[in-house]
Amino acid sequence: xxxxxxxxxxxxxxxxxxxxxxxxxxxxxxxxxxxxxxxxxxxxxxxxxxxxxxxxxxxxxxxxxxxxxxxxxxxxxxxxxxxxxxxxxxxxxxxxxxxxxxxxxxxxxxxxxxxxxxxxxxxxxxxxxxxxxxxxxxxxxxxxxxxxxxxxxxxxxxxxxxxxxxxxxxxxxxxxxxxxxxxxxxxxxxxxxxxxxxxxxxxxxxxxxxxxxxxxxxxxxxxxxxxxxxxxxxxxxxxxxxxxxxxxxxxxxxxxxxxxxxxxxxxxxxxxxxxxxxxxxxxxxxxxxxxxxxxxxxxxxxxxxxxxxxxxxxxxxxxxxxxxxxxxxxxxxxxxxxxxxxxxxxxxxxxxxxxxxxxxxxxxxxxxxxxx
Numbered sequence: 304x305x306x307x308x309x310x311x312x313x314x315x316x317x318x319x320x321x322x323x324x325x326x327x328x329x330x331x332x333x334x335x336x337x338x339x340x341x342x343x344x345x346x347x348x349x350x351x352x353x354x355x356x357x358x359x360x361x362x363x364x365x366x367x368x369x370x371x372x373x374x375x376x377x378x379x380x381x382x383x384x385x386x387x388x389x390x391x392x393x394x395x396x397x398x399x400x401x402x403x404x405x406x407x408x409x410x411x412x413x414x415x416x417x418x419x420x421x422x423x424x425x426x427x428x429x430x431x432x433x434x435x436x437x438x439x440x441x442x443x444x445x446x447x448x449x450x451x452x453x454x455x456x457x458x459x460x461x462x463x464x465x466x467x468x469x470x471x472x473x474x475x476x477x478x479x480x481x482x483x484x485x486x487x488x489x490x491x492x493x494x495x496x497x498x499x500x501x502x503x504x505x506x507x508x509x510x511x512x513x514x515x516x517x518x519x520x521x522x523x524x525x526x527x528x529x530x531x532x533x534x535x536x537x538x539x540x541x542x543x544x545x546x547x548x549x550x551x552x553x554x555x556x557x558x559x560x561x562x563x564x565x566x567x568x569x570x571x572x573x574x575x576x577x578x579x580x581x582x583x584x585x586x587x588x589x590x591x592x593x594x595x596x597x598x599x600x601x602x603x604x605x606x607x608x609x610x611x612x613x614x615x616x617x618x619x620x621x622x623x624x625x626x627x628x629x630x631x632x633x634x635x636x637x638x639x640x641x642x643x644x645x646x647x648x649x650x651x652x653x654x655x656x657x658x659x660x661x662x663x664x665x666x667x668x669x670x671x672x673x674x675x
Contacts, residue, residue, distance in 0.1 A: 306349070310339040310405045312398055316352055316359050317390035325558045327390055330359045337391060337402075339364075339409055346416040348409045350389075360389055366414035367545040369552060370406040373559070378403060381551025383544065388555045421537070 314337050316330040330352075337352045337360065352360035362382045370380045378399055379390040393399040 306340040306342045308338045309341050310402075312337050312402050313394070314398070314402070315392035317392065319388040319390070319555065319558070321387065324554050325561050330354065334394075335359060339405060346420070348413050361385070362389060364406070364409045364413050365544065365548070366410055366417060367541075367548045368406075368410060369548070370403050371552070371555075372399065372403060375399070379555055380406070381548055381555055383547035383551050386551075388551055425534075 313334045316335050316337065317327040318330055320326040320328050331354045335352050335354055337350065340349045340351055341347075342349070348364040350360055350362045350364060351358070362380075362385060368380055368382070370378055372378045373390075375396045376394070376399055377390060377392050379388055381388045391399075391402065393402065
């Protein structure tokens with residue numbers, strides 16, 4: 304019948320780094336075709352992606368697998384058989400949603416197929432392994448044929464014993480009785496010797512029958528116990544498979560946890576810087592508190608300065624009044640000075656006139672002396 308594709312999509316394929324289990328390694332530089340295949344002969348589903356002649360993804364879908372959307376266009380699942388984590392980057396959120404829905408459908412179909420195969424295996428195992436009463440071996444004693452032979456002999460001797468007395472009583476001579484008694488006694492003795500082992504063999508046969516019954520019950524119990532442990536083993540195998548896939552999922556989640564740790568480390572560095580700034584601000588605040596304690600003294604000084612300023616203002620008012628008075632006096636003195644200058648100028652003019660007159664008069668006197 305072969306495998307048939309049931310769903311196909313395009314996506315960028317990634318695999319987890321096996322060394323670090325943190326980083327994604329691209330499987331190809333361009334988008335690849337990722338398809339779901341159904342194998343009717345095996346009743347199984349696989350996810351396959353091929354790049355040329357190289358098989359990139361060959362993952363058998365099991366009921367324990369989970370497809371996780373880590374972003375709007377990226378999803379991943381863990382494959383414990385391949386011991387890796389596959390990641391797919393789709394060009395749109397709709398294609399991612401379709402692939403995830405198909406993954407869930409295939410997962411449910413694989414679960415139903417596994418349950419049916421388990422039911423067939425359980426029914427086949429019950430028909431092939433549970434023994435019936437016919438199949439239970441019956442343990443027979445090696446003394447059974449001897450016991451049957453002795454039973455036949457006892458029956459023959461039992462028929463002969465009553466015959467010989469009747470014959471003796473009918474034919475009745477004591478000589479004949481005496482002559483026949485020894486064989487009968489010897490026969491009874493031999494029969495007694497034979498009866499004693501037969502009783503032992505009967506007891507042994509009963510014991511062997513009881514042992515056979517106990518062995519049959521133990522065999523049935525062991526068969527049921529074996530079936531129980533077979534179911535337990537199958538359950539343990541499935542649990543181990545689930546745990547492997549869970550480990551792969553946890554390893555994939557640890558990648559996100561490591562990213563969160565890196566982000567937390569960056570945030571812790573930012574917090575340390577903020578704490579250093581807060582410490583500096585606290586130091587400044589402490590200085591301001593110290594300065595606040597100095598403020599009362601400064602206020603007193605300010606009051607003193609205000610009083611001194613008030614006194615200086617009062618002194619300034621007095622000085623202004625004095626300066627006004629002095630200005631008035633200066634103005635009066637200037638006017639007086641100007642008046643004196645005017646008077647002096649007038650006097651000098653008069654004096655110059657008088658001097659000119661005296662000079663003329665002197666010249667006249669000089670002429671007069673020369674003339675004389």
